[in-house]
Ligand SMILES: NC(=O)c1ccc[n+]([C@@H]2O[C@H](COP(=O)([O-])OP(=O)(O)OC[C@H]3O[C@@H](n4cnc5c(N)ncnc54)[C@H](O)[C@@H]3O)[C@@H](O)[C@H]2O)c1
């Protein structure tokens with residue numbers, strides 16, 4: 001899709017990858033509604049984005065993606081403000097293996113709820129203008145990772161959900177493209193909180209510490225810019241329906257494995 005003039009909602013946009021995606025979209029002429037549960041960081045981000053790109057180009061809405069009412073309010077406010085939404089980025093997520101219910105509620109149900117509201121708004125067969133839904137999963141949604149099974153489950157399910165919608169035979173009639181962005185480790189607070197703490201919230205960390213650290217070293221850590229570049233490439237691609245894009249640092253810089261056909265990953 002063309003980014004200039006597009007209207008975008010980014011969940012989990014107060015910091016980290018979501019904030020970086022918002023900046024890249026604004027730089028290219030989009031208008032962005034940043035949604036996040038963290039109001040303090042959200043308001044700071046809103047102020048910085050408005051200062052840099054204009055007060056009419058970006059705004060923040062406090063939204064807990066696990067709450068149906070919050071998500072509906074987010075859509076109501078975004079449409080009131082910007083008239084329509086062309087791109088929905090379900091990016092909000094957590095990684096903490098001690099929070100099983102929360103992980104599923106945020107990473108999976110939050111993204112599914114956001115996707116369905118976007119789909120209802122965008123689908124052409126019900127009067128919408130079409131659009132794109134990008135769900136932010138992880139390479140942990142494609143391969144097993146022994147130290148974070150709950151996180152992996154939430155991301156595998158999100159990949160399956162997204163690819164299933166992308167493969168619907170009525171997809172062309174709906175006019176809504178579905179894609180998944182799957183970064184490996186990325187340099188945000190999600191990773192640093194886990195890496196820097198004495199007891200990361202991972203499964204059997206103390207017993208397998210060396211193996212966990214070795215895995216991170218082998219795969220490498222993407223910069224936020226690496227992931228943002230892949231994100232922009234994915235958004236801009238016209239035929240992005242069913243795409244699964246991985247971003248892995250140590251496979252020769254950031255490698256974008258672009259898998260288009262949803263039936264042959
Ligand atoms: N950092 C990584 O290594 C990495 C790798 C692959 C995928 N991801 C995924 O990328 C996405 C962004 O992660 P990040 O690294 O930027 O992490 P982050 O912790 O920096 O940012 C996550 C954002 O989500 C928000 N959030 C959390 N729960 C929420 C809720 N219930 N409702 C609304 N917002 C909520 C947080 O407040 C925060 O602003 C996540 O889905 C994550 O799983 C991260």
Ligand SMILES: CCCCC/C=C\C=C\[C@H](O)C/C=C\C/C=C\CCCC(=O)O
Pocket residue numbers: 095137138139140143144145183184185186190191194195200212215216219248
């Ligand atoms: C103490 C370090 C681990 C903390 C991890 C915190 C958050 C990570 C979230 C990412 O979404 C995980 C990304 C990649 C998963 C790791 C390995 C995947 C192996 C498959 C592969 O990429 O080849």
